[in-house]
Amino acid sequence: MKVLGIVGSLRKNSYNMMLFKNAQSLAPEYMKIELFERLGEFPLFNQDLESDLPEVVRDFKRRIREADALLFVTPEYNYSVPGVLKNAIDWASRPYNDNVFDGKVAGIMSASIGMIGGERAQLHLRQIFTFLNITAVNRPEVIITFASKRFDEKGVLLDDDAKKFIKEHLENLASLAKSLRKINSVVEES
């Protein structure tokens, strides 16, 4: 099972990138999680350009198409998702009849230095998913609060409960992907 990871922080010592890397190493053996490394290369979205998409956008869309599932790991900025992430999502959803997210499944994780852990960004992301037609894993929620205290100097998560939730979230992502695939094949046959 191939999962494409999308991390909403460009910061060098990002806690969300640390969280993503922990998820990569905690993934079940049948799952490979790759990172889309080019989120910082996107130009600002401009609808005038969507009939001839920039190369980085075409690359992003190809990687999403090839993936069995997506994993969004994002900070919360001002109670929402970072502009960098929203910009990339907007590009990949266009043009109107070629929304690459249509029918995809996704996991969501967040880390924040605050006590809410990015929950409001997760809720905004779920709202965006509704229009994109992405089905998201509901539980367990993976929310890393007080992130500056949760990782060791190598970026390894210190919290065993959080590790357990990450594993379960990824297993549920795999089950969701399989269930949707089954439903889609039954619908196609009928």
Ligand SMILES: Cc1cc2nc3c(=O)[nH]c(=O)nc-3n(C[C@H](O)[C@H](O)[C@H](O)COP(=O)(O)O)c2cc1C
């Ligand atoms: C522009 C901006 C807005 C922020 N807004 C929030 C917020 O609404 N809620 C929150 O919990 N943390 C907020 N933070 C703090 C982030 O949780 C913190 O910077 C975190 O380390 C960002 O994730 P990263 O380490 O992956 O870059 C904000 C940070 C920035 C730079």
